[in-house]
Amino acid sequence: MSGITKRFGSALVLNNVQFDVRSGEVHVLAGENGAGKSTLVKILAGVHTDFEGQIKINGREARPRTTLEASALGIAVIHQELSLIGPMSVADNIFLDRMPTRAGFVQDKLQAEQAVACIRQLGLDIDVREPVERFPIAVQQLIEIAKALSQNAKVIIMDEPTSALNAPEAERLFALIRSLKERGCGIVYISHKMEEIERIADRITVLRDGEWIGTTPASELPVTRLIEWMVGRKIEEFATRNAPPLGAERLRLENFCVFPGGRNPVVQNVSLSVRAGEILGLGGLQGSGASELFVGLFGGYGRATRGATYLDGKQVRFTAPREAIEAGVAFLTNDRKATGLVLSLSITANVALAALPALSPGGWLRPSREHAAAVNATAPMRLRAASLDMEVNALSGGNQQKVAIAKWLQIEPKVLLLDEPTRGIDIAAKREIYQMINEWTARGVAVLLITSEMPELLALSDRIMVMHRGCLTAEFSRANATPEAVLSAAMGSSAVPPSGNQASSRKSPIL
Amino acid sequence: MKTITHNRIAPDPAAPSNSSEPSSKSSRLRRFAASPAGRAFAALLLVMIVGVIFNADGAFFKIGTHRDALRQASVYGILACGLTLVIISGGIDLAVGSMLALVAVACAKMAIQYGWSAWLVVPICLILGASCGGVAGFVTARLQVQPFIATLAMMVFARGLAKYASGGMKVSTAVRNPDGTYRYVNVPPLFHFVDNRILGDNVSVVTIIFLLCILVAWLFTAKHRWGRYLYAIGGNEEASRLSGVPVVGAKMFAYVLSGAFAAVAGICQAAQEQQGDPEAGAGYELIGIAMVVIGGTSLMGGRGGIGLTLLGVLTIGYLDKILSINAVPEAGRLMMTGVIIVIAVLTQRRSR
Numbered sequence: 001m002s003g004i005t006k007r008f009g010s011a012l013v014l015n016n017v018q019f020d021v022r023s024g025e026v027h028v029l030a031g032e033n034g035a036g037k038s039t040l041v042k043i044l045a046g047v048h049t050d051f052e053g054q055i056k057i058n059g060r061e062a063r064p065r066t067t068l069e070a071s072a073l074g075i076a077v078i079h080q081e082l083s084l085i086g087p088m089s090v091a092d093n094i095f096l097d098r099m100p101t102r103a104g105f106v107q108d109k110l111q112a113e114q115a116v117a118c119i120r121q122l123g124l125d126i127d128v129r130e131p132v133e134r135f136p137i138a139v140q141q142l143i144e145i146a147k148a149l150s151q152n153a154k155v156i157i158m159d160e161p162t163s164a165l166n167a168p169e170a171e172r173l174f175a176l177i178r179s180l181k182e183r184g185c186g187i188v189y190i191s192h193k194m195e196e197i198e199r200i201a202d203r204i205t206v207l208r209d210g211e212w213i214g215t216t217p218a219s220e221l222p223v224t225r226l227i228e229w230m231v232g233r234k235i236e237e238f239a240t241r242n243a244p245p246l247g248a249e250r251l252r253l254e255n256f257c258v259f260p261g262g263r264n265p266v267v268q269n270v271s272l273s274v275r276a277g278e279i280l281g282l283g284g285l286q287g288s289g290a291s292e293l294f295v296g297l298f299g300g301y302g303r304a305t306r307g308a309t310y311l312d313g314k315q316v317r318f319t320a321p322r323e324a325i326e327a328g329v330a331f332l333t334n335d336r337k338a339t340g341l342v343l344s345l346s347i348t349a350n351v352a353l354a355a356l357p358a359l360s361p362g363g364w365l366r367p368s369r370e371h372a373a374a375v376n377a378t379a380p381m382r383l384r385a386a387s388l389d390m391e392v393n394a395l396s397g398g399n400q401q402k403v404a405i406a407k408w409l410q411i412e413p414k415v416l417l418l419d420e421p422t423r424g425i426d427i428a429a430k431r432e433i434y435q436m437i438n439e440w441t442a443r444g445v446a447v448l449l450i451t452s453e454m455p456e457l458l459a460l461s462d463r464i465m466v467m468h469r470g471c472l473t474a475e476f477s478r479a480n481a482t483p484e485a486v487l488s489a490a491m492g493s494s495a496v497p498p499s500g501n502q503a504s505s506r507k508s509p510i511l
Numbered sequence: 512m513k514t515i516t517h518n519r520i521a522p523d524p525a526a527p528s529n530s531s532e533p534s535s536k537s538s539r540l541r542r543f544a545a546s547p548a549g550r551a552f553a554a555l556l557l558v559m560i561v562g563v564i565f566n567a568d569g570a571f572f573k574i575g576t577h578r579d580a581l582r583q584a585s586v587y588g589i590l591a592c593g594l595t596l597v598i599i600s601g602g603i604d605l606a607v608g609s610m611l612a613l614v615a616v617a618c619a620k621m622a623i624q625y626g627w628s629a630w631l632v633v634p635i636c637l638i639l640g641a642s643c644g645g646v647a648g649f650v651t652a653r654l655q656v657q658p659f660i661a662t663l664a665m666m667v668f669a670r671g672l673a674k675y676a677s678g679g680m681k682v683s684t685a686v687r688n689p690d691g692t693y694r695y696v697n698v699p700p701l702f703h704f705v706d707n708r709i710l711g712d713n714v715s716v717v718t719i720i721f722l723l724c725i726l727v728a729w730l731f732t733a734k735h736r737w738g739r740y741l742y743a744i745g746g747n748e749e750a751s752r753l754s755g756v757p758v759v760g761a762k763m764f765a766y767v768l769s770g771a772f773a774a775v776a777g778i779c780q781a782a783q784e785q786q787g788d789p790e791a792g793a794g795y796e797l798i799g800i801a802m803v804v805i806g807g808t809s810l811m812g813g814r815g816g817i818g819l820t821l822l823g824v825l826t827i828g829y830l831d832k833i834l835s836i837n838a839v840p841e842a843g844r845l846m847m848t849g850v851i852i853v854i855a856v857l858t859q860r861r862s863r
Contacts, residue, residue: 298753300752300753321752321753321754321755322755322756322757324755325754325755326755331753333750333753338747338749338750339747339749339750339753340750340753341747341750342742342743342746342747342750342751342813343746343747344742344745344746344747344813344814345742345743345746345813349739349742349743353739353743353751353754353755353756354754354755356736356739356740356756357736360735360736360739363735363736363737364734364735364736365733365734365735365736365738365739407754
């Protein structure tokens with residue numbers, strides 16, 4: 001792949017990126033969240049078709065327009081979230097797009113035989129008639145690899161394949177990767193875990209902010225240099241922090257655990273404290289549990305939390321978001337479309353939603369009050385909208401984010417949980433949001449901030465705590481936080497708990 | 512993710528031409544025509560034009576025709592009021608037809624056979640309907656059974672209860688004596704009152720009741736906090752929950768009201784038939800849903816309104832009446848209605 005450029009709207013997510021895979025090698029694609037790794041993979045897999053640049057496969061130019069075309073070209077992707085169909089059998093899944101038929105009828109027996117042959121190659125011995133969902137994630141992943149092999153895949157892309165595996169399962173996967181290499185497959189491997197990269201990489205390509213930083217044999221790129229490549233950019237000066245004098249302690253968590261759906265804990269024994277006017281940054285990579293900590297604290301998982309929460313010194317326990325809101329906690333979720341806004345409602349209605357009981361005394365709506373509230377909240381934000389009565393759906397991402405923020409200002413929060421407040425919005429809007437965050441802390445609001453953008457985290461946070469696999473692994477003051485130190489703590493390379501700790505980092509159902 | 516600064520002067524590309532500059536009359540009209548209300552209105556207008564053309568030798572211009580069209584649409588329309596609330600919240604209520612039958616039987620039994628006062632019968636009927644709706648709402652909102660399944664179960668259950676309560680027979684003014692003979696009792700005043708016409712014989716009381724139901728449903732959907740909650744839940748349940756919306760309570764509220772409206776429809780049905788038929792209302796839920804959808808309320812939830820439902824009720828009601836005064840047999844009427852539903856929904860589809 002060469003000269004790959006891809007835009008989403010006005011946002012440039014890949015700029016003239018080059019990438020190549022040789023047969024029989026593991027080529028690690030590294031970079032921070034949002035560096036453009038997934039986008040590159042999706043272009044290769046035929047998901048994104050509107051890009052600039054060239055793809056050559058075995059020297060011949062190709063341009064996969066659909067995932068089907070990509071797999072015909074020998075490209076297979078093993079996604080983070082597996083793309084198998086749970087209730088269908090193993091055999092049906094493997095041959096989903098090309099089942100053996102006679103006169104249109106599926107030949108189950110033949111298909112089963114072929115499926116067995118297929119999975120035996122991977123040293124797997126399971127009943128191919130069983131539904132896929134009955135098997136553990138690790139086996140499902142192997143089934144997906146078997147499917148890829150049965151399609152004669154030449155290039156297998158693995159996107160964080162070990163994120164849901166325990167240590168022995170990961171070992172098996174690495175063994176399999178070695179044997180795939182011997183067969184001449186090229187593996188593109190995306191991972192956030194340093195020790196994995198060190199172990200299996202033959203070559204490494206680093207992307208940063210959609211730019212190609214470099215490609216080099218793994219032996220020539222020690223971990224420290226790799227991290228430098230990944231984060232090595234100057235902190236953009238627009239993210240400024242005017243720290244106000246700190247007030248009293250606002251929020252304290254003691255041994256906070258979250259286990260959504262009664263499953264394995266995704267947050268374990270987190271203890272932290274935030275003071276009025278302070279911004280506590282929570283660093284961590286995907287699956288760190290930081291978002292789940294917010295949801296759990298906010299009551300979004302109901303009673304599936306343990307530990308003590310103190311708000312302004314008083315012990316509280318939120319089992320529903322309503323309770324948290326009434327106590328003065330606001331939570332800006334990391335996905336405004338899925339969990340932040342009601343896109344079909346007007347700007348005014350969205351802004352009023354969290355504070356509706358106060359804005360509609362006696363139960364009857366007061367349009368004038370809602371309108372006034374929306375005007376007040378959005379006026380300092382330079383919201384670009386034709387009218388406050390238009391559906392939020394029609395706004396751009398940055399403006400939608402401002403609406404989501406305006407909603408939480410209505411409840412006059414004491415504690416603000418910000419999960420990726422600037423995700424996917426343009427620089428001008430980002431700058432405005434940074435300024436707003438500064439203003440809130442000046443008014444005594446305590447802010448907990450999750451951001452996957454390292455410069456943002458470093459520039460805004462008064463203090464940084466880093467999470468890895470559900471546990472706090474490090475704490476930095478503003479003075480001694482460096483990108484390298486934060487990133488290596490987030491990757492668990494100096495992890496305190498041993499890797500036997502199996503905090504499941506699968507996507508929880510809520511976010 | 513790297514981003515590029517928008518040109519600050521350029522208008523937001525995502526917020527196109529509907530800027531609120533004082534617009535001329537024609538553009539305001541065009542905007543109305545493109546809105547769901549405009550489209551629902553256009554559908555109704557089209558049906559009326561068909562009525563004017565095929566006026567069955569002037570029958571369409573007689574006031575009695577309109578009175579009857581409205582009267583015949585009223586029971587369905589009352590069901591559609593409750594259905595609108597449920598559908599806005601992203602749910603569906605298949606049980607309204609059965610709840611209508613259950614209430615009709617209960618109402619006939621109390622009013623005819625026991626001779627109870629209307630002041631007692633009507634509240635009991637409303638509570639009965641609301642409780643049935645509340646149970647279905649509890650199953651779907653709290654126990655998180657899909658609304659289709661939960662209300663399907665209530666639909667079957669309520670029908671069974673109606674048959675049990677009536678002994679499988681119509682509850683009429685012919686009351687069976689212990690010795691096997693029948694005696695006839697008077698039609699209760701409640702039934703006379705409901706099955707009456709007022710304003711110089713020009714408007715049926717059931718139509719007035721329907722309009723009152725529209726008013727009540729409008730107050731809740733457009734003017735009350737809980738109505739806003741329903742729109743929010745229908746638009747994005749998870750975002751609503753995380754914004755502190757009492758999701759379970761609000762959903763149950765919609766089903767309770769739907770049951771209560773079904774009870775009102777059941778009383779009207781019993782009064783018009785002067786009996787309580789346990790088989791009544793079969794399939795009414797589908798006509799009610801069709802009315803809501805033709806009005807332009809989205810089955811996906813979050814968008815729509817009671818005014819649209821009023822237009823939908825009138826559209827189907829008048830379509831049926833126009834076909835019947837032109838002596839189109841029932842078979843043809845049903846087929847036509849099916850075609851109209853598809854056309855209406857296609858024109859309602861948001862072009863996005």
